[in-house]
Amino acid sequence: MSENILEVKGLTKDYGDFVLDKLTFTVPKGVIMGLIGENGAGKSTTINCILNEISKTDGNIEIFGKDYLSEEIEIKDKIGVVFDENHFPDIFTPNEIGTYMSGIYSKWERNTYVNYLSKFELPADKRVKDFSKGMKVKLAFAVALSHKAELLILDEATSGLDPIIRDDILDILIDFVQDENHSVLVSSHIISDLEKVADYITFIHKGKLVFTHSKDELVDNYGVMSCGAMVFDNLDKSEIIAYRKEDYQYKVLVKDRHIAEKKYPKAIVVPAAIEEIMLFYVKGEMK
Numbered sequence: 001m002s003e004n005i006l007e008v009k010g011l012t013k014d015y016g017d018f019v020l021d022k023l024t025f026t027v028p029k030g031v032i033m034g035l036i037g038e039n040g041a042g043k044s045t046t047i048n049c050i051l052n053e054i055s056k057t058d059g060n061i062e063i064f065g066k067d068y069l070s071e072e073i074e075i076k077d078k079i080g081v082v083f084d085e086n087h088f089p090d091i092f093t094p095n096e097i098g099t100y101m102s103g104i105y106s107k108w109e110r111n112t113y114v115n116y117l118s119k120f121e122l123p124a125d126k127r128v129k130d131f132s133k134g135m136k137v138k139l140a141f142a143v144a145l146s147h148k149a150e151l152l153i154l155d156e157a158t159s160g161l162d163p164i165i166r167d168d169i170l171d172i173l174i175d176f177v178q179d180e181n182h183s184v185l186v187s188s189h190i191i192s193d194l195e196k197v198a199d200y201i202t203f204i205h206k207g208k209l210v211f212t213h214s215k216d217e218l219v220d221n222y223g224v225m226s227c228g229a230m231v232f233d234n235l236d237k238s239e240i241i242a243y244r245k246e247d248y249q250y251k252v253l254v255k256d257r258h259i260a261e262k263k264y265p266k267a268i269v270v271p272a273a274i275e276e277i278m279l280f281y282v283k284g285e286m287k
């Protein structure tokens with residue numbers, strides 16, 4: 001059995017004016033993979049292709065070592081999904097949704113579901129149409145976490161939640177992957193949340209993969225160097241990912257801050273936060 005829960009190889013979706021272009025990344029067992037990118041980068045397109053909600057133009061996707069298209073029912077049974085919009089018919093109550101889900105998922109756990117409804121303070125007998133947006137998302141989490149899923153796929157799911165419940169959800173995700181057999185693929189604009197919990201980060205920009213790295217590798221190695229024009233002019237192009245010119249100095253994103261520190265003692269080099277790395281790639285200039 002593969003050590004990867006999800007393998008995406010050369011995934012391409014051509015919308016004409018937008019192309020998700022030969023995206024390749026893997027989600028190993030036991031990890032939380034954060035998917036980042038600007039608005040319109042292609043995160044939802046990637047997730048929708050993975051879930052076969054839209055058809056791909058090209059490429060290969062394997063989940064649990066299997067081709068989605070040939071074993072969709074078995075695979076869907078083991079995936080918990082939360083989007084930022086409501087999944088459930090408005091006229092149902094959480095109790096009715098629980099009954100319905102027990103017929104959908106082979107490993108539905110009513111007690112777990114009832115416990116999550118209580119933990120998330122969701123009224124079991126109120127219709128979903130009268131729920132707030134955050135309550136609907138919490139309900140989707142309760143369902144996703146109550147059928148012994150092995151893979152959670154969350155598309156911008158936590159953005160509408162308050163910081164307290166978001167923190168609870170992050171703890172739940174960390175717990176979820178503890179047994180080393182479960183994984184999470186989570187897209188989010190709240191990069192600080194991903195910084196807290198993700199083991200890997202996959203970054204898409206304008207439909208193309210920028211990188212897929214372990215978070216430790218990013219945090220340990222990437223750096224932002226502040227320097228004057230003289231140092232900047234002498235920098236080797238190959239050492240720089242991108243730079244931004246400020247009033248009196250240059251800010252430069254470097255892949256290996258330890259090398260930069262030694263080589264340019266006059267410059268100040270600090271670790272790069274993931275949000276900064278993303279900003280440099282999207283808004284920075286290349287030398």
Ligand SMILES: Nc1ncnc2c1ncn2[C@@H]1O[C@H](COP(=O)(O)OP(=O)(O)OP(=O)(O)O)[C@@H](O)[C@H]1O
Pocket residue numbers: 015018037038039040041042043044045046156
């Ligand atoms: N059904 C569609 N037909 C044509 N183009 C589409 C369709 N769905 C998405 N797109 C295009 O694909 C591109 C990527 O959109 P996508 O929703 O994947 O981005 P995203 O990274 O999830 O963005 P956001 O952070 O804003 O949610 C956009 O240019 C969008 O217009």
